[in-house]
Amino acid sequence: MTRHHLLRSAKRALRRWLAIFKWAVSAAPAINYPGRKLRLLLIYDFASQPFSVGDILIFQEAALVLRENYDLDVVDMALVYDSSSPVVKDQAFSHIEPDSFLFHLSSVLPAAQVNPHIGSLLLFDSHRRLESYIADNRDDYLIWPRFGDYISREYLFYKCFNELFSDYYAKHGALPVLQSRPAATSWARQFLIQHVTPAVPVSVQLRRNPATPARNSDYESWYALFQYCAKHYSVKFVVICAATEVDTRFRNLTNVVIAKDFHTSLEQDLALIEASSIHMGPSSGPGTMAIFGTKPYCMFGFDTSPSMIKGFVHQEHRVRYQFANENQYFLRQIETRDILLREFDHLWVTVNNSSNIVCTPIPTMR
Numbered sequence: 088m089t090r091h092h093l094l095r096s097a098k099r100a101l102r103r104w105l106a107i108f109k110w111a112v113s114a115a116p117a118i119n120y121p122g123r124k125l126r127l128l129l130i131y132d133f134a135s136q137p138f139s140v141g142d143i144l145i146f147q148e149a150a151l152v153l154r155e156n157y158d159l160d161v162v163d164m165a166l167v168y169d170s171s172s173p174v175v176k177d178q179a180f181s182h183i184e185p186d187s188f189l190f191h192l193s194s195v196l197p198a199a200q201v202n203p204h205i206g207s208l209l210l211f212d213s214h215r216r217l218e219s220y221i222a223d224n225r226d227d228y229l230i231w232p233r234f235g236d237y238i239s240r241e242y243l244f245y246k247c248f249n250e251l252f253s254d255y256y257a258k259h260g261a262l263p264v265l266q267s268r269p270a271a272t273s274w275a276r277q278f279l280i281q282h283v284t285p286a287v288p289v290s291v292q293l294r295r296n297p298a299t300p301a302r303n304s305d306y307e308s309w310y311a312l313f314q315y316c317a318k319h320y321s322v323k324f325v326v327i328c329a330a331t332e333v334d335t336r337f338r339n340l341t342n343v344v345i346a347k348d349f350h351t352s353l354e355q356d357l358a359l360i361e362a363s364s365i366h367m368g369p370s371s372g373p374g375t376m377a378i379f380g381t382k383p384y385c386m387f388g389f390d391t392s393p394s395m396i397k398g399f400v401h402q403e404h405r406v407r408y409q410f411a412n413e414n415q416y417f418l419r420q421i422e423t424r425d426i427l428l429r430e431f432d433h434l435w436v437t438v439n440n441s442s443n444i445v446c447t448p449i450p451t452m453r
Contacts, residue, residue, distance in 0.1 A: 124160035126206060127153055128228040130217070131199070133168040135240035138180045138191070140353065141375040142244065143198040144265065148379045149231065149247050150202060151263035152255045157229050161206030164199050165220070166192075170212045179298045197354035201376070203268055248408070249397040256398075256410040265379035267358040275358035279325070282344050286323040287438065289431075290360045290377075292368030293328040302388060304369060304422070306334050311424040312431060317342040320435060325363060327356045327373055365434045367427075370417050378408070378415070383437050385430045389417035 129150045136142055150162045173188040174180045183191050199208055211217040221230065232243055256262055266272065279288045293304040316322050323342050330347045337343045346356055357376045360366050366377040370386035377384040389406065393399035398409030405416040414437045420426060
């Protein structure tokens with residue numbers, strides 16, 4: 088290697104480490120530039136964060152909070168992984184290997200663009216490449232997470248809820264609403280008009296994953312709910328799940344629409360959750376979209392200790408985040424037929440009493 092090449096490599100390395108040093112010693116660049124705003128660089132590191140739709144959506148909500156806190160412009164999201172060991176060690180992700188990572192990435196990637204302020208979506212196959220990008224563009228960005236959390240590979244779920252969301256809620260009384268991009272929102276509204284109206288749309292996420300069977304949905308209980316509601320409520324359930332998770336019996340029910348029968352993408356599924364009047368399902372995955380929305384929801388099998396979440400609210404058998412209203416909640420129980428009927432009826436009354444939505448139950452005796 089020539090002396091010229093050596094000097095150029097040394098300068099590049101110095102610039103990279105200088106940028107990392109600036110990232111390490113400051114929470115954010117000092118001010119927006121005159122005439123333009125800084126961008127947010129949101130880093131989702133698969134070495135420390137799960138290969139999970141739900142966690143990516145939590146990061147999107149974090150981006151909305153940071154954007155408002157620092158008066159930022161667009162959000163650039165950087166996804167980074169180690170090509171030799173691409174995901175965190177967990178049984179749920181054991182099927183994802185180095186040579187199949189990009190194949191599986193397509194199953195969660197649409198969640199990285201569920202943000203009306205998204206700018207660039209960046210993918211790096213090494214942390215060194217990400218850090219080189221930061222070195223070249225450091226002055227354009229506020230970077231999150233902070234350097235200490237990035238370098239220590241901290242799981243950031245609790246930092247989001249206990250710091251970012253809690254502090255923003257204490258100051259403003261509500262969180263920014265996580266919304267799909269306009270094209271997806273428009274598509275979802277038209278889908279519901281075509282396949283659900285005049286019934287009331289209720290999105291239901293179902294889960295059947297052999298890798299984590301304890302978190303799977305009880306399909307028999309859901310089938311019983313759908314059958315009962317067909318005779319008692321003017322409602323249609325929009326079932327959100329993978330094509331392999333569909334129960335074929337649902338296709339025989341006139342009040343059930345299976346999203347995957349229309350070959351929906353993940354982004355379209357998330358928009359359907361956002362556009363529906365009520366959401367129900369497990370407390371993970373695509374249903375996270377409802378957590379940062381305004382619609383009533385009930386989610387089952389919540390397995391995070393409420394004591395680890397700042398401001399968690401207990402109300403009878405239900406628990407909820409401090410920023411959620413009383414009709415946005417979780418149950419620690421697994422669903423049963425009776426529990427589903429009870430919680431659906433509770434949410435139905437909530438929606439029926441809303442000034443924005445008029446719902447008319449089919450009159451019949453129980």
